[in-house]
Amino acid sequence: MIEIRVTKRQGAFRLDIDATLPFRGICGLIGPSGSGKSSLFSILAGHDRPDEGVIRADGRTLFDSAAGIDVPPAQRGIGLVFQDGLLFPHLSVRRNLLYGARPGAAARLESLSEALGLSGLLGRRPGRLSGGERQRVAIGRALMAEPRLLLLDEPVSALDPALREDVLGLLETLHAQTGTPMIYISHAPEEIRRLANIVVTLNNGAVADISHHPSPYLRGHTAVPSDMLKAG
Template identity: 50%
Template sequence: MLEVDVSHQLGSFRLEASFSCRAAGITALFGRSGAGKTSLVNMLAGLIRPQRGRIALRGETLFDSQRGIDLPPEKRRLGYVFQEGRLFPHLSVRHNLLYGYRRAPAAERPIGLDQVVGLLGIEALLERRPAALSGGEKQRVALGRALLANPRLLLMDEPLAALDQPRKEEILPFIEQLKEELDLPVIYVSHAMQEIVRLADTLVLMSNGRIEAVGAVEDLTSRLDLRPLTGRYEAGAVLATTVAGQDKMFGLTELRFAGGRLRVPHLNLPLGQPLRVRIRARDVSIALAPPANISILNVIPCIIKEIGEEKSPQVDLQLDASGAAIWSRITARSRAALALKPGLQVYALIKSVAIDRQSLGGGLGRPGGGERFLAEED
């Protein structure tokens, strides 16, 4: 377990953070800029000393203000990947990597240079200097250096924030592999929900220096009361699915989930592969009866569970699809015209092409997995 209960005053900003989670997989710290995510990660790393509290990892106390325990950063054995690579410009890639490796005790080096180089696909970069690397390559090397320090916990603070979308797509598959190939827990800081959906197992929501909720990604993203924290414009539900079929004639993949099946643009994944799918609320329409003669392939029977009550031209609905939560965002006029209310049977209409590459995660595996989307019309 990772146990955190700390408080600290930073100028006019007060951080009061308390949570615990499994020290396994990828735990995401999510919140708007200024929520306190980086400050909290720096406390885990030992770069900021909390004024009060306790931090423990897998039974070992890293910090305890009452007992006077404050392990220095090098004793905590935590890896840290920053927004920028922060590589040593005068060293080659090989020697940047070995810098981390040589700092780990010889008896505690389960991860070796060849394994990391192969995992990150940086064989061709070893003799280059950082100045000759792209942004994505620098972040891969920075990740490799952190891994070769053989940490007990890897901290990643907005590692993709400085990259454009193509470079992000280059790095994301390598981060996904960490939990598949290495028994290494990761704390991943981000304010991009698409990264959280793709990578995280556990979600920690932060706001104004406080922990507002901790839980599975699918659970927290389905809650209407957390909309202000998860982001209203990009808000949506996250479904746990498995690949159930391939429609080669029309370039579609069928995904099974608790509420039925979804057809999405083709994914190059095997049958039975688990996959997390994010469906944006703005991409879900509502019908009172199963529609006929329409192009939309995904028609999911649902019960209206909850309706957002804020006064706005737009209204959010939480739908229950046989135990799976789906959100829909419609106009207040449509709600009135359809006389929608909790408990009513409706049908969620979801366009196949609305589910794009940024909507998927949690099962794409190695670099290249699931990348072959076919832009088929639905």
């Protein structure tokens, strides 16, 4: 389970999240601009500290204000994929992919770069890649670190429709292959409908709704019992 009970005030905006989600499948996090999606992304990643609350993932406490626990981002085991990829511009694709990998990851690099269609691009610098290629490298880089949870912040919003389709298809395939739970943040309902089996809707900094939404891809594979879902 992923248990998120946090509050954070940022000027006039107050984020107040209370949700319990299963630690599997793809959870879609949707909401209009200013609903708190990016704030929640930063808090889950460990880049921002909530004012108070608890975050637990698969039994491991990542943040607990009362107990004084705040696990640093490097130790959270959460892989991040940013909207604009954020690849290291001075490193080749190969070195980007290996940045967070454990020693001896050569075989994993080979299979993953093949799955991502990056085998011919390993020697290139990010500045020489197309938008879709960059996002594939970003996804691969996060997965090479073998995260326990993958957090994706609008990873296809900057891509044109054809590339968007490619990357979404790739995420489905990778999820099927690795089984890594994902939280997919987007403001685009069609992406969420396609990928997510659980949809969390944010509005004005709070959870407005949590609903079962088996995607075409997930339907029948990782259906989540409704008693595992809880909105506070």
